[in-house]
Amino acid sequence: xxxxSTSTTFxxxxxxxxxxxxxxxxxxxxxxxxxxxxxDTAVPNDIRQDVALTLQNALSEVEVLAELRxxxxxxxxxxxxxxxxxxDTVTPPVIRxxxxxxxxxxxAYTPYQPEISQGRLEALLxxxxxxxxLVGLPIANASLLDEATAVAEAVLMMxxxxxxxxxxxxxxxxxADCLPQTIAIVKGRAxxxxxxxxxxxxxxxxxxxxxxxxxxxxxxxxxxxFDHSAVIAAAKERGALVTVAADLLALTLITPPGxxxxxxxxxxxxxxxxxxxxxxPHAAYMAVQKGLERSMPGRLVGVSKDDAGTPAYRLALQTxxxxxxxxxxxxxxxxxxxxxAIVSSMYAVYHGPDGLKAIxxxxxxxxxxxxxxxxxxxxxxxxxxFFDTVTVRVPGKAAEIVAAAEAKGINLRGIDADTVGVSVxxxxxxxxxxxxxxxFGVVAVFGAExxxxxxGFALEAAVERSSxxxxxxxxNTHRSETQLLRYIRKLSDxxxxxDRTMIPLGSxxxxxxxxxxxxxxxWPEFASIHPFAPDSQTExxxxxxxxxxxxxxxxxxxxxxxxxxxxxxxxELAGLLAIRGYHHSRGDLQRNVCLIPASAHGTNAAxxxxxxxxxxxxxxxxxxxxxxxxLQAKIDANKDVLSxxxxxxxxxxxxxxxxxxxxCDSVHAAGGQVYVDGANLNxxxxxxxxxxxxxxxxxxxxxKTFCIPHGGGGPGVGPVAAKAHLAPFMPGxxxxxxxxxxxxxxxxxxxxxxxRYGSAGVLPISWAYVKLMGGEGLTEATKSALLxxxxxxxRLNEYFPVLYTGEGGLVAHECxxxxxxxxxxxGVTAEDVAKRLIDYGFHAPTLAFPVAGxxxxxxxxxxxxxxxxxxxxxxxTIRKEIDQVAHGDFTVENSPLRHxxxxxxxxxxxxxxxxxxxxxxxxxVHHLKQDKYxxxxxxxxGAAGDRNLICSCPPIEAFEN
Numbered sequence: 008x009x010x011x012s013t014s015t016t017f018x019x020x021x022x023x024x025x026x027x028x029x030x031x032x033x034x035x036x037x038x039x040x041x042x043x044x045x046x047d048t049a050v051p052n053d054i055r056q057d058v059a060l061t062l063q064n065a066l067s068e069v070e071v072l073a074e075l076r077x078x079x080x081x082x083x084x085x086x087x088x089x090x091x092x093x094x095d096t097v098t099p100p101v102i103r104x105x106x107x108x109x110x111x112x113x114x115a116y117t118p119y120q121p122e123i124s125q126g127r128l129e130a131l132l133x134x135x136x137x138x139x140x141l142v143g144l145p146i147a148n149a150s151l152l153d154e155a156t157a158v159a160e161a162v163l164m165m166x167x168x169x170x171x172x173x174x175x176x177x178x179x180x181x182x183a184d185c186l187p188q189t190i191a192i193v194k195g196r197a198x199x200x201x202x203x204x205x206x207x208x209x210x211x212x213x214x215x216x217x218x219x220x221x222x223x224x225x226x227x228x229x230x231x232x233f234d235h236s237a238v239i240a241a242a243k244e245r246g247a248l249v250t251v252a253a254d255l256l257a258l259t260l261i262t263p264p265g266x267x268x269x270x271x272x273x274x275x276x277x278x279x280x281x282x283x284x285x286x287x288p289h290a291a292y293m294a295v296q297k298g299l300e301r302s303m304p305g306r307l308v309g310v311s312k313d314d315a316g317t318p319a320y321r322l323a324l325q326t327x328x329x330x331x332x333x334x335x336x337x338x339x340x341x342x343x344x345x346x347x348a349i350v351s352s353m354y355a356v357y358h359g360p361d362g363l364k365a366i367x368x369x370x371x372x373x374x375x376x377x378x379x380x381x382x383x384x385x386x387x388x389x390x391x392x393f394f395d396t397v398t399v400r401v402p403g404k405a406a407e408i409v410a411a412a413e414a415k416g417i418n419l420r421g422i423d424a425d426t427v428g429v430s431v432x433x434x435x436x437x438x439x440x441x442x443x444x445x446x447f448g449v450v451a452v453f454g455a456e457x458x459x460x461x462x463g464f465a466l467e468a469a470v471e472r473s474s475x476x477x478x479x480x481x482x483n484t485h486r487s488e489t490q491l492l493r494y495i496r497k498l499s500d501x502x503x504x505x506d507r508t509m510i511p512l513g514s515x516x517x518x519x520x521x522x523x524x525x526x527x528x529x530w531p532e533f534a535s536i537h538p539f540a541p542d543s544q545t546e547x548x549x550x551x552x553x554x555x556x557x558x559x560x561x562x563x564x565x566x567x568x569x570x571x572x573x574x575x576x577x578x579e580l581a582g583l584l585a586i587r588g589y590h591h592s593r594g595d596l597q598r599n600v601c602l603i604p605a606s607a608h609g610t611n612a613a614x615x616x617x618x619x620x621x622x623x624x625x626x627x628x629x630x631x632x633x634x635x636x637x638l639q640a641k642i643d644a645n646k647d648v649l650s651x652x653x654x655x656x657x658x659x660x661x662x663x664x665x666x667x668x669x670x671c672d673s674v675h676a677a678g679g680q681v682y683v684d685g686a687n688l689n690x691x692x693x694x695x696x697x698x699x700x701x702x703x704x705x706x707x708x709x710x711k712t713f714c715i716p717h718g719g720g721g722p723g724v725g726p727v728a729a730k731a732h733l734a735p736f737m738p739g740x741x742x743x744x745x746x747x748x749x750x751x752x753x754x755x756x757x758x759x760x761x762x763r764y765g766s767a768g769v770l771p772i773s774w775a776y777v778k779l780m781g782g783e784g785l786t787e788a789t790k791s792a793l794l795x796x797x798x799x800x801x802r803l804n805e806y807f808p809v810l811y812t813g814e815g816g817l818v819a820h821e822c823x824x825x826x827x828x829x830x831x832x833x834g835v836t837a838e839d840v841a842k843r844l845i846d847y848g849f850h851a852p853t854l855a856f857p858v859a860g861x862x863x864x865x866x867x868x869x870x871x872x873x874x875x876x877x878x879x880x881x882x883x884t885i886r887k888e889i890d891q892v893a894h895g896d897f898t899v900e901n902s903p904l905r906h907x908x909x910x911x912x913x914x915x916x917x918x919x920x921x922x923x924x925x926x927x928x929x930x931x932v933h934h935l936k937q938d939k940y941x942x943x944x945x946x947x948x949g950a951a952g953d954r955n956l957i958c959s960c961p962p963i964e965a966f967e968n
Contacts, residue, residue: 017068018784021519022791023871032872033798037817042790046694048815049793051665054700060693062558065781068523074778075771079532081547086417086439087283087537090396090430091228091742092154092186092761094278095535097433101488102280102353105495106346108529110716113346114505114520116512117306117720120841120851121321122313122908122942126498127349127719128320131308133481134276134290134352135958140476141258142251142272143265144294146958148305150348150721151291151340152573154252154275155192155741155761158185158222160304160338161250161271161293162193165220166202167337168302171246177217178203182210184227185252188741188761193222195757199584199619209238213245220248225264226257229389229428230374230396234469239268255279255292256433257394259360259367261470270296278432280354281347282529284768285548286538286761287573288722290348300324300958304338306345306720311952313945314906315913321947323958339613342574342710342725346718353495356485360477366433370395373440374431375464384449389426392467396430398422399447412446418540419443501943503850505716508940509874510850511799513661513821513863514608516689516711517850524714524775528768538762539742552764555774556726562777562785563685563705564696565728570709571738571758573765575686576610578706578725579653581738581759583618585704585729586651586680588736588756598678600645602652604633606659606857608684620650631660631811633670642677649679656697657687659857661796661821662813671701680704685728688712689867690793690820693786697728704729713773724766724773791868792820795875799866802879806886810861821865823858824882830860833892834899837862840885845908846929847881848940877934884931897922903931911941 019025024033030042039045066074087095098107106112118124118131131149138147151157162179169175179197181190183206190206197204207214209223210233221242226232239249250271251264256278264272277289295303301324309323355363371394378388378397387400401408402425409421417439420428429443444450477483485491504510510517527533536545556568572578583601590598601615605627612622623645626637633654642649652674657663664670671681683702689712691697697705709715709724717723729737741758759765780788800809800822807824826837837860841851853863866875885904892899899905901922906913909928919925930936 017779023869029872036801037797049817054695056696060782062782065784066778071775071778075527078547078551082532083544084535088430089418089420089537089539094432095434096278098280099357110506111499113716113718115719116717123503125943126501130349134348137355138292141255142294143263146300147294148307150343151305153761154291155189157273157291158189159192159196161273165248169248174246177219178205180205180221182223183208185224186228191741191758218247222250225253226394229398230393231390232392236267256367259364276351279351282534285536287766288344290344302337304340309952310957311948313947319944319947339576339610341576341610342723343721345720359482370431373435378464398428415442509870511852511864513853513865518867519869520716524772527771558777563728564698566731567734568728569737570726571760571765572725573760574723575708575725577759578727579614581727582704584757585733585736597648598650600648611653632664646677649677651680651682653682655684657690657819660811661818662811692789709773714776715769715772722766788868795866796820824862827860835889839904843904843907908942910945
């Protein structure tokens with residue numbers, strides 16, 4: 008790996024330590040004379056791939072963008088009136104440019120270190136408040152993945168939370184007017200978990216039998232709006248819980264679910280300024296009645312206070328996290344859709360309650376005009392009360408009308424041969440309404456007189472909203488663009504994201520998200536495409552997706568890839584369901600045990616439970632590898648019921664286990680399948696392929712290895728890759744599956760996400776990354792990641808011992824620094840170090856995972872030697888401060904470590920009385936005097952926030968005294 012100092016390829020810009028002089032410095036520290044010799048020692052020879060990756064040669068940024076333009080040109084934009092949960096919307100330019108396209112927002116990590124996440128946490132608290140107000144329920148999360156899977160989460164939550172003895176094990180009833188993709192997703196989850204789902208027209212009352220919970224849609228997919236209060240009351244009388252999937256824009260006009268007695272409300276926030284994106288990413292929401300918040304999936308932003316008593320935001324109830332509760336977790340969801348939730352919350356800030364209501368009224372009136380005109384022409388409009396969707400009966404003419412509309416550049420929903428659906432949105436104009444009516448062969452009739460008449464399809468009084476919403480000042484202040492621009496900037500300035508500093512998080516791979524990779528996602532030809540648009544309009548999208556899937560197949564060594572799962576956790580579920588489907592196809596219904604090492608990612612166990620499997624934990628040996636004796640004992644004990652093992656490779660401990668083939672062979676010999684968690688693929692690309700060294704199926708994290716940015720906790724994409732024998736059980740299409748008798752189409756697996764291609768909107772990022780790097784560049788990136796991690800390990804080992812190493816004392820792409828002995832001697836904890844790093848301008852490494860009392864560090868290939876050395880300097884200086892505690896210079900309670908992070912207010916206070924200087928507090932190393940980040944709050948009291956759960960704004964009053 009010899010590099011010219013004058014290279015100007017994209018690979019040279021992606022890889023931080025690219026100068027040969029820098030590489031030589033790092034190699035000298037590690038003790039190797041070449042990167043290849045280091046790699047040859049670290050990576051077991053028996054898993055190394057035999058040939059180089061056969062990918063297209065690397066393209067320049069100009070060439071990649073030109074290719075993306077060609078693909079975009081193959082898509083056909085249209086007026087999207089298909090509906091079915093997806094609507095066109097206008098992303099205000101101030102939000103598009105300053106959030107969606109801003110690295111200050113899209114490169115931020117999940118706010119697990121809340122002191123440096125106050126900006127995005129406030130934006131997410133706004134999201135929660137927006138949802139709570141609109142749905143009429145007191146607690147909302149921030150956020151979930153898509154509407155269909157949010158309903159599935161609500162169904163599972165009702166099954167957990169219902170304490171009524173009669174209803175607990177009863178069936179789940181879905182209204183027949185739920186979104187088709189929702190019904191398919193719920194059926195798929197239910198089949199794996201073994202509970203009954205019934206579809207019924209709930210406007211006619213409840214079906215017979217014991218009922219655990221019901222799901223209503225408001226408005227229904229047909230557009231129908233009806234008063235749910237009677238059926239909700241009837242469900243409550245029979246001991247059932249109630250979920251309503253509700254359209255937030257409609258709720259500005261319609262009585263909210265909470266006011267009708269619902270326990271849970273779920274839905275999508277997509278139409279609040281988030282582009283269609285060919286199906287995602289879109290932030291779903293969930294809100295619940297009091298008493299259900301502790302079993303709610305997803306993330307919950309709450310309010311606590313810092314060490315000076317200042318109100319501060321944090322993620323609340325974090326004991327719900329999968330890494331703590333594992334197989335007892337409430338959900339397997341890890342990635343949310345934080346960036347998109349922030350966009351939608353800012354859309355509400357931008358428009359305010361009056362603006363949102365005006366948009367809703369305009370859309371509703373256009374829909375009424377359509378319905379009244381069609382009815383006047385003698386056509387049958389199926390529902391007299393609707394919000395924005397009109398369903399029309401046209402016997403035998405549906406295809407003809409849909410085609411006529413398409414010829415005018417308008418997409419309608421062909422429901423069946425006799426029925427057409429038309430969904431109006433904020434982009435609909437009178438001219439568009441006229442074009443739709445022309446496709447029906449009807450002359451438009453406009454005017455207030457028509458709409459105010461009895462034939463005008465006004466909402467029934469029983470469903471009209473009377474309560475106020477979004478009264479908080481944040482939704483009523485930022486009316487000018489100047490105000491909103493400054494508010495957005497103020498929030499982003501409170502945070503530390505990858506655009507300002509290295510984020511050395513082990514297992515999360517916070518690498519460069521290059522601007523050229525990001526550029527195409529907001530082009531209209533990609534962003535404005537409905538997921539259910541005709542194939543004739545989506546050729547460019549499908550070509551890009553097929554090309555990316557083919558490249559990922561080559562990279563992983565598997566036979567097939569599906570990019571449908573819209574998070575790593577969902578990729579896990581998809582892979583496990585594929586294994587389950589394979590066993591069942593062979594008549595091995597009893598194979599339901601999943602072996603999971605104690606060190607595994609927490610989502611592994613939760614996903615296995617959702618796939619209907621029983622988790623059996625395999626012990627970890629003293630050196631961090633899987634305990635072979637315990638593994639073999641668990642295999643022997645479960646050989647007749649063994650379904651799979653889930654292993655992470657390289658291991659969660661950051662090393663290449665030399666025995667991975669042996670493990671795979673042992674499981675295969677017992678009839679099980681091998682799931683290789685691909686979270687650490689950044690250490691394998693170009694060097695080894697899980698599909699070739701024993702894996703049957705893996706998920707990948709495009710938001711880690713393949714450069715989709717984390718966006719403050721999402722979006723993510725978790726493709727699933729499998730060998731040929733599992734291919735028939737890969738994710739199916741929920742929209743098509745909904746029209747079959749069962750959860751999926753014959754010959755395909757269970758649908759995982761609402762749309763066929765999941766979070767397609769961010770796939771151009773990974774497509775561009777692979778094309779920019781080429782096979783050789785991707786391999787060089789992996790090698791560089793290994794060099795950077797081993798450089799940090801070698802430099803810091805004498806200060807913070809590296810817990811686990813592999814062959815030659817080397818690590819993979821990350822290393823675990825062990826602070827437990829230091830903690831025992833001094834009382835300084837790993838959390839103290841994490842908080843102190845903020846004073847040095849760094850996000851902390853991964854705290855307390857996979858081993859309590861440790862920090863897991865991953866520099867990635869994108870950090871240059873100067874930034875890595877800055878981090879090393881910070882860690883060494885912190886070790887000196889720990890030594891000051893050990894030597895008695897000050898107690899741990901009075902140390903800069905325990906008081907970290909230090910705010911500007913703290914150090915300028917006139918009553919400074921600490922045992923260390925102000926300079927040591929905020930300028931512990933010299934360069935900080937020229938470039939200093941001050942956190943907006945001091946260390947946050949997490950326990951106080953959980954004791955006094957406040958999850959909406961304004962939260963401040965509770966802590967003023």
